[in-house]
Amino acid sequence: MKTVRVFGLLLVLLVAGVAAGITVGGTALPLEDILRALFHPRARDISGTLLWEVRLPRVLMAMVIGSGLAGCGVVLQAILRNPLAEPYTLGVSGGGALGAVIALILGLSGLPMVALCFGGCCLSMLLVLGLAALKGFSNTMLILSGVILSFLFSSVMMLVLALSSARDVHASVMWLMGNLGATQGLELKLLVFGVLPLMAVPVAMARDLNVLSLGDEQAGHLGMDVNWTKAALLIATALVTGMCVAVSGIISFIGLVIPHIMRRLVGPDHHVLVPASLIGGATLLVLSDTLAQALIRPLELPVGVVTGILGGVFFLGLLLRQGEVA
Amino acid sequence: MYGRLLCGLIMMVIGWPVCLAAGPMPLRIVSLSPAITSEIQDLGQAYRLVGVTRYCPNASGKAVVGTLTEINIERILTLKPDLVVAGKDCNRRKDVDKLKSLGIDVVVFEGCEDFECMCREFIRLGKLLGRQQAAQDIVSQVRVDLGALKAKLPRRAMRVFWQVGFSPIVTVSSQTFAGEILNRTGSVNIFAEVAAKYPRVNLEEVMVRNPEAIIIAAGMGGDDDPWKGMSRITAVRTGRVYRIPADMLCQPTPRKFLEACRMVAGVLYPEPRS
Amino acid sequence: MMPALAIQAARTGYEKSVVIDDISFAVAPGEFLGIIGPNGAGKSTVFKALSRVLPLWQGSVAWRGKDIRRLARRELARHMAAIPQFLMPFPYSVEEYVRMGRYPHRGRFAPLMSEDLRIVREVLELMDLAALGSKRINTLSGGEMQRVCLAQALAQQPELLLMDEPTAHLDIGNQVRIMDIVKGLTQTRGHSAVVILHDLNLASVYCDTLVLMHAGRVHCQGRPETVLKHEHIEAVYQVRVDVLPDPLTKRPHIFLRPPEP
Numbered sequence: 001m002k003t004v005r006v007f008g009l010l011l012v013l014l015v016a017g018v019a020a021g022i023t024v025g026g027t028a029l030p031l032e033d034i035l036r037a038l039f040h041p042r043a044r045d046i047s048g049t050l051l052w053e054v055r056l057p058r059v060l061m062a063m064v065i066g067s068g069l070a071g072c073g074v075v076l077q078a079i080l081r082n083p084l085a086e087p088y089t090l091g092v093s094g095g096g097a098l099g100a101v102i103a104l105i106l107g108l109s110g111l112p113m114v115a116l117c118f119g120g121c122c123l124s125m126l127l128v129l130g131l132a133a134l135k136g137f138s139n140t141m142l143i144l145s146g147v148i149l150s151f152l153f154s155s156v157m158m159l160v161l162a163l164s165s166a167r168d169v170h171a172s173v174m175w176l177m178g179n180l181g182a183t184q185g186l187e188l189k190l191l192v193f194g195v196l197p198l199m200a201v202p203v204a205m206a207r208d209l210n211v212l213s214l215g216d217e218q219a220g221h222l223g224m225d226v227n228w229t230k231a232a233l234l235i236a237t238a239l240v241t242g243m244c245v246a247v248s249g250i251i252s253f254i255g256l257v258i259p260h261i262m263r264r265l266v267g268p269d270h271h272v273l274v275p276a277s278l279i280g281g282a283t284l285l286v287l288s289d290t291l292a293q294a295l296i297r298p299l300e301l302p303v304g305v306v307t308g309i310l311g312g313v314f315f316l317g318l319l320l321r322q323g324e325v326a
Numbered sequence: 327m328y329g330r331l332l333c334g335l336i337m338m339v340i341g342w343p344v345c346l347a348a349g350p351m352p353l354r355i356v357s358l359s360p361a362i363t364s365e366i367q368d369l370g371q372a373y374r375l376v377g378v379t380r381y382c383p384n385a386s387g388k389a390v391v392g393t394l395t396e397i398n399i400e401r402i403l404t405l406k407p408d409l410v411v412a413g414k415d416c417n418r419r420k421d422v423d424k425l426k427s428l429g430i431d432v433v434v435f436e437g438c439e440d441f442e443c444m445c446r447e448f449i450r451l452g453k454l455l456g457r458q459q460a461a462q463d464i465v466s467q468v469r470v471d472l473g474a475l476k477a478k479l480p481r482r483a484m485r486v487f488w489q490v491g492f493s494p495i496v497t498v499s500s501q502t503f504a505g506e507i508l509n510r511t512g513s514v515n516i517f518a519e520v521a522a523k524y525p526r527v528n529l530e531e532v533m534v535r536n537p538e539a540i541i542i543a544a545g546m547g548g549d550d551d552p553w554k555g556m557s558r559i560t561a562v563r564t565g566r567v568y569r570i571p572a573d574m575l576c577q578p579t580p581r582k583f584l585e586a587c588r589m590v591a592g593v594l595y596p597e598p599r600s
Numbered sequence: 601m602m603p604a605l606a607i608q609a610a611r612t613g614y615e616k617s618v619v620i621d622d623i624s625f626a627v628a629p630g631e632f633l634g635i636i637g638p639n640g641a642g643k644s645t646v647f648k649a650l651s652r653v654l655p656l657w658q659g660s661v662a663w664r665g666k667d668i669r670r671l672a673r674r675e676l677a678r679h680m681a682a683i684p685q686f687l688m689p690f691p692y693s694v695e696e697y698v699r700m701g702r703y704p705h706r707g708r709f710a711p712l713m714s715e716d717l718r719i720v721r722e723v724l725e726l727m728d729l730a731a732l733g734s735k736r737i738n739t740l741s742g743g744e745m746q747r748v749c750l751a752q753a754l755a756q757q758p759e760l761l762l763m764d765e766p767t768a769h770l771d772i773g774n775q776v777r778i779m780d781i782v783k784g785l786t787q788t789r790g791h792s793a794v795v796i797l798h799d800l801n802l803a804s805v806y807c808d809t810l811v812l813m814h815a816g817r818v819h820c821q822g823r824p825e826t827v828l829k830h831e832h833i834e835a836v837y838q839v840r841v842d843v844l845p846d847p848l849t850k851r852p853h854i855f856l857r858p859p860e861p
Contacts, residue, residue, distance in 0.1 A: 025528075025530055026528025026529060026530035026531050027528060027530040027531045027533075027534045044558075046533070046534065046558065049533065049558040050530050050533060050534070053556070053558075054529050054530050054533065055530070058529075078690075081689065109492055109493070109552060110552070113493075162393060162396050163393055165576070170490075170491075170496075170524065171490075171491045171496075174491055174494055174496060174526065175491075175493055175494070177494075179493055179494035179526070181493070181494050181495055181526075181528065181529050185555075204708075204709050205708070205709075207700070207703060207706075207708075208708065210692070210696070210700050211700050211703050213689050213690055214687070214689045214700065215687050215689065217648075217653050217684055218684060218687070220651070220652065220653055220673065221651055221653075221677060221681065221682040221683075221684070222677055222700060222701065222703040222704060222756070223672075223673045223674035223675075223676065223677025223678070223703055223704030223756075224673065224674075224703065225673055249493070263690065267691070267692070267693065267696075267736075268689075268690030268691055268692050268696075269692060269693070269696045293528050293530075297528070297531070298517070298520065298525075298527055298528060298531040298535075299520060299522060299525040299526060299527055299528075300494065300495075300525075300526040300527060300528050301526075302494070302526070
């Protein structure tokens with residue numbers, strides 16, 4: 001059975017990605033040290049500390065954020081029936097980026113920065129949903145208000161940056177490129193207790209996603225209360241996206257490309273597409289982050305650059321091999 | 327009537343080559359770089375400034391012609407400057423070209439990261455303002471003071487991680503102003519060798535290189551300690567994580583450099599060698 | 601007998617402009633009702649009013665005497681299946697697509713039961729689609745696709761089918777096939793059908809009742825022989841026609857009479 005094979009392959013890739021993430025990491029460690037640290041979690045020599053306090057949290061964070069973004073991408077593509085939809089389409093990232101830049105300029109970090117950034121995400125989500133609700137919650141209105149708010153927020157962000165010093169601009173641009181490096185207990189807790197439970201929403205609502213993807217009218221004919229279903233799904237995705245952005249900055253491409261790749265591999269049925277995308281997103285982000293750390297050691301590449309190149313090349317290959325886009 | 331005309335003509339004929347040779351001393355200067363503004367003040371020539379940017383120090387009473395990145399060309403024109411000084415590091419090439427094409431005399435200075443360059447450019451500015459001797463005197467004095475500062479410091483070099491950003495972790499190489507401060511205060515920058523000036527580095531790599539002191543020079547949260555709990559790092563364990571105001575570190579002038587070195591030395595080596 | 605579905609003095613439209621006004625007709629159980637009329641007459645708007653996509657400004661739509669606005673959407677979808685003009689979604693397999701018809705019968709988080717799967721299998725058999733179950737819908741022909749849409753609607757186990765131009769873009773073989781299936785459902789199972797049609801002769805052959813629409817209103821309604829009269833057709837469509845009875849079935853047949861050159 002093809003689906004089973006694909007899931008087997010995805011799980012193998014994920015395990016391989018995690019193994020690579022643990023063994024490669026940001027600095028060269030002998031393999032036996034890593035294995036010893038892995039099986040003796042109490043021993044806190046340098047490799048133990050690196051493994052348990054730096055690498056594993058980072059790998060875990062990459063997995064959660066990767067699945068979160070990919071899951072949101074699937075949901076938005078189904079709701080909006082638009083192959084270009086991705087987690088940032090509805091402008092969530094714009095508010096988040098503005099919040100983060102303001103936090104950077106005010107000199108905040110840690111919890112206040114995460115809170116400000118997440119607040120920005122929620123604000124833009126509320127504005128988009130509110131604007132769309134005024135006009136019957138249509139997809140066109142959702143996309144348009146998302147795009148317009150993105151522009152608005154990024155213009156305000158430009159304004160803030162134009163009025164601030166070069167140092168803040170540099171820090172903001174670095175932040176915007178996305179980064180998984182500064183894992184702290186707080187961020188990890190937010191992801192594990194915030195994002196993971198919300199990921200259950202698209203898994204549980206797979207049938208609703210199928211029906212919604214037929215279009216609002218057909219979904220209504222099949223007895224769905226379209227507006228409420230959409231609102232529930234959109235709020236869940238916006239919360240997930242907001243938390244991911246607040247923790248890791250803007251990591252692009254995963255939410256766009258993973259759903260497409262998975263739709264080609266397992267088909268569009270959301271009962272399998274959603275879990276496949278969750279696994280695929282986790283895999284791609286773990287692998288990308290490992291590469292981002294390893295390629296130009298001791299320096300790091302912005303992980304968004306690696307996801308963009310990896311995802312883009314892979315997707316292009318699929319596209320050329322199979323013809324028309326799903 | 328004719329006499330006056332003739333007089334003027336003669337003066338032009340005589341005066342023209344003189345002007346060409348020496349050039350007029352600029353008296354209406356617009357500075358587009360905070361560092362150059364502060365250098366002009368060091369030279370005691372602040373009275374010649376008519377326009378500055380928003381971030382220039384102690385320049386109250388001067389017209390503000392823009393922020394660091396966005397300058398108001400019309401405002402500059404209405405000030406009728408006879409000289410505009412700009413920094414390669416903070417002004418856009420396009421803006422400089424535009425000003426030149428409007429017939430304004432623009433002189434662009436390097437955005438220096440190392441001390442020798444700062445001295446060179448400072449003397450060049452002095453020459454431009456007719457204060458070459460004063461500039462040279464200041465440079466000599468700074469060199470003497472730097473030597474004296476270094477002589478007071480412990481001989482053993484401390485390994486320092488200089489941090490300018492936490493999310494992502496960004497540090498400095500030796501090719502930067504901050505790196506130069508570490509060089510000149512006899513400290514070792516644990517990422518001195520990297521090629522990029524402001525590289526993103528890996529947390530693991532910082533832990534492995536294990537600095538003895540961490541200097542955080544970003545405008546980041548006041549009390550929040552990003553290194554809390556990472557006692558694997560010597561600097562964290564021994565409480566040598568310092569925050570310094572980043573404003574000190576963005577003006578590449580000889581005097582500001584000396585001040586910055588003094589401050590960093592004071593932070594890193596609180597008790598002078600006995 | 602109480603009609604299955606009745607629309608009464610309905611008026612609605614888009615934004616501020618009225619598109620249909622004073623629309624009233626009813627369809628009985630087992631009745632095949634066709635809605636005909638020129639482009640822009642408001643047929644699709646009636647479809648949207650009947651299927652609760654568009655709220656009414658005046659009047660009402662009632663399912664077995666009960667205003668549809670007072671029924672839960674899920675409940676309405678168990679009685680009435682609407683097939684709008686087809687929009688290509690993601691390339692689901694035929695079976696996945698038809699399974700979505702079970703949506704109104706199961707709670708949001710409840711899995712499909714073996715009963716649901718049995719109904720889907722029966723519907724696929726009925727529509728002659730059993731062999732195509734795992735085929736992607738974007739690879740189907742127009743006739744197959746129309747049958748898949750009908751299959752999804754039947755998986756809802758409705759008592760009434762509402763269809764917007766089910767024969768558009770189909771060859772006559774497939775047109776007849778679709779219409780035969782729907783006709784069969786009305787005759788053997790007592791389903792009602794409300795179908796928007798463009799082909800007047802097709803409508804004449806299959807429909808028990810016709811509603812002729814013109815400029816947002818009902819021009820006339822009744823049995824095909826009373827509606828398909830040349831004066832009605834010439835008034836509504838602005839063409840010259842002759843209407844003659846089919847020699848075998850006696851149903852009216854329309855002949856176009858373009859002006860002689």
